[in-house]
Amino acid sequence: MGCDLFSLATSGVQGLSPYLPGKPVTELQRELGLDYIVKLASNENPLGPSGHVLAAIQAASAELTRYPDGNGFELKSALAQHLGVDLASVTLGNGSNDILELIARAFVSPGEEILFSQYAFAVYPIVTQAIGAKAVIVPAGNGQNSTEYGHDLVAMASAITANTRLIFIANPNNPTGTYVTQQQFSTFISSVPENVIVVVDEAYVEYVTVSDYPATIAWLAEYPNLIITRTFSKAYGLAGLRVGYSLSHPDVANILNRVRQPFNVNSLALTAAVAALADTTYLAQSVALNDAGMEQIKRGCGTLGLKMIPSLGNFLTVDMGQPAAPLYQKLLALGVIVRLVDNYGLPNHLRISIGTEEENQFFLKQLSVVLA
């Protein structure tokens, strides 16, 4: 019979539930044989890759037999210049997900506490569980210290104990799209003990247009325990290549550099990210398409009488006013993939990524069919 392999895994790993990704288009195609499928399920960029990025990848492919630059010098230099930070404060990751994990592994031992909000990004509990740390989940705001469903930073500050090592803040948060303001963040960060690492996950920062959004980079000098994470997966359109980065005190970057795999970002991703950063036209188009699409989806859902959580991201989480799973299934049958968020404790909501005008239109049409 052999031994019970499951019992060989660490207790943290035994308690893990795997991350649930959006359903791939090819999978639905195999299952239903549909030829027109719209996927609005993984907050991907609907524009498709930038032409400059494709050309850069083509040129870099001649060097595929070589290992990538393990220090990512060109991308770090480009980021440092673009953001006005010191090159030594930049850490590159295989997606920002990689960096979230590196941070937990570098700073938190089994049994110590990692703090995050109810409804926060699903990767935080996974990372916490994987290293055998203790998740402390702070109830979301109710409109007093934050918008409904948002991170309540007052409650989060009060939940810090002598055992807290790390706090994750998604700003804006996925799947709610809610954000914390400059004022809320400023009060919070000044009250956090300096031996507690604060991660602000800014995966959607490029889409943000509100003026009271915290300018966190300016605070790095004052708060050496602050780490900002960002990604090329969303507004820059490179989700398939896996590249993200963090900004932090150079000593923190030095620690993360010891934990990461030596070649954690591949050569095509490094080259593509440099090209993406330079392609300001593509970024502007992405943001404009998102703004227009967000209005389109909000208008359509409003017409159907649905309530929505106001979002700063490239997605909108909509209250269906009834269990969302059957609606999700019916939408699949009609060729539309959206995202269930019942695993976040939101069984009546669906998260819709903003697509092109045509994709949004198709989604709204099929949504009205399944609601009829």
Ligand SMILES: *Cc1c(COP(=O)(O)O)cnc(C)c1O
């Ligand atoms: C999409 C997302 C990420 C980015 O993931 P990558 O690993 O960079 O693709 C990080 N945080 C949040 C909140 C996200 O929604």
